[in-house]
Amino acid sequence: xxxxxxxxxxxxxxxxRNVTFEAIAAAKVLDENAEVVGVLCGDTDLEACATEMxxxxxxxxxxIYNEILKTYTSGAYAQALLPVIKDEAPTxxxxxxxxxxxxxxPKLASRLNVGLVSDVTELEKVGDxxxxxxxxxxxxxxxxxxxxxxxxxxxxxxxxxxxxxxxEARSGEVSTINADINDLSVIVKxxxxxxxxxxxxxxxxxxVAGGRGVKSxxxxxxxxxxxxxxxxxxxxSRGACDADYCDYSLQIGQTGKVVTPDLxxxxxxSGAIQHLAGMSNSKVIVAINKDPEASIFxxxxxxxxxxxxxxxxxxxxxxxxxxVHS
Ligand code: FAD
Numbered sequence: 001x002x003x004x005x006x007x008x009x010x011x012x013x014x015x016x017r018n019v020t021f022e023a024i025a026a027a028k029v030l031d032e033n034a035e036v037v038g039v040l041c042g043d044t045d046l047e048a049c050a051t052e053m054x055x056x057x058x059x060x061x062x063x064i065y066n067e068i069l070k071t072y073t074s075g076a077y078a079q080a081l082l083p084v085i086k087d088e089a090p091t092x093x094x095x096x097x098x099x100x101x102x103x104x105x106p107k108l109a110s111r112l113n114v115g116l117v118s119d120v121t122e123l124e125k126v127g128d129x130x131x132x133x134x135x136x137x138x139x140x141x142x143x144x145x146x147x148x149x150x151x152x153x154x155x156x157x158x159x160x161x162x163x164x165x166x167x168e169a170r171s172g173e174v175s176t177i178n179a180d181i182n183d184l185s186v187i188v189k190x191x192x193x194x195x196x197x198x199x200x201x202x203x204x205x206x207x208v209a210g211g212r213g214v215k216s217x218x219x220x221x222x223x224x225x226x227x228x229x230x231x232x233x234x235x236x237s238r239g240a241c242d243a244d245y246c247d248y249s250l251q252i253g254q255t256g257k258v259v260t261p262d263l264x265x266x267x268x269x270s271g272a273i274q275h276l277a278g279m280s281n282s283k284v285i286v287a288i289n290k291d292p293e294a295s296i297f298x299x300x301x302x303x304x305x306x307x308x309x310x311x312x313x314x315x316x317x318x319x320x321x322x323x324v325h326s
């Protein structure tokens with residue numbers, strides 16, 4: 001019997017999150033011959049997203065519709081997904097380790113009575129087994145886990161597993177299901193967006209983060225300019241959030257968001273262990289700090305000792321120049 005991997009996709013405003021494609025690629029590492037079944041939840045118009053999942057490697061996709069699925073609640077999504085999961089009886093289930101994935105997957109795992117390996121950063125096939133690697137102790141160590149019995153259920157940390165190349169000629173069945181959802185204990189009536197950060201931190205390729213060294217709300221302006229030129233987003237340390245220089249939705253670290261961009265520029269951040277927990281897996285780390293002894297330099301690939309208010313505008317100008325000449 002062919003193995004079957006179910007990938008729970010996630011769309012925001014009818015755009016799939018990249019981690020959905022990364023989860024499809026991870027499904028192929030689990031078993032390259034497995035049938036990959038995508039599943040999406042929403043209220044309308046997800047067929048284009050479903051087709052995109054096929055183009056990135058899913059063999060077929062089920063779209064579950066109900067008006068209540070327009071807004072995420074774990075109760076409604078669990079009611080929508082559980083019958084599909086039971087019907088498909090997959091050998092493995094994968095989802096992105098996003099805010100929704102973090103909340104939904106433990107609920108699904110407990111209802112299905114299976115274990116959950118969360119926040120996986122790497123998958124590796126060793127013989128017949130798949131080894132899942134995940135960070136522990138705020139990223140100070142990694143553990144490697146093997147699921148020896150039952151359905152392998154895992155969440156994948158964004159930006160760690162390369163998606164497969166898109167093949168627009170690839171075809172696969174897209175089917176729709178009208179879900180029956182009732183007896184919900186929580187219904188979301190309205191969503192009020194607190195801030196617009198200009199992008200999603202957890203999936204950003206470039207993050208320009210500011211700390212207490214930025215000194216004020218206005219001090220963040222040059223960071224936004226640099227992020228803009230680099231096509232990135234702005235983040236912050238808790239020090240900056242506590243000082244009210246920016247909103248807590250920008251906080252990166254143990255009690256904030258975890259980011260794994262290609263480029264992380266830390267500006268006026270000392271490098272406390274709780275901050276490192278959220279960004280130390282970034283591919284290239286640049287630190288700007290006026291204190292040469294700041295511990296952020298211990299993990300930085302490139303360190304610039306100096307005043308961030310002098311250095312950041314120079315970097316922004318240099319990147320603008322590069323853009324003009326490239
Ligand atoms: P500081 O430590 O004050 O560092 C400011 C830095 O700016 C200094 O290194 C200074 O040299 C430099 N600087 C000043 N002026 C300039 C200038 N003009 N140019 C260049 N450099 C300059 N922190 C997080 O970030 N995220 C978390 O999720 C988090 N969770 C926590 C959870 C717990 C339970 C606890 C106890 C703490 C947590 N913290 C977290 C807080 C953490 O311990 C640090 O206090 C915090 O990260 C410090 O922020 P900072 O680096 O911006 O500030």
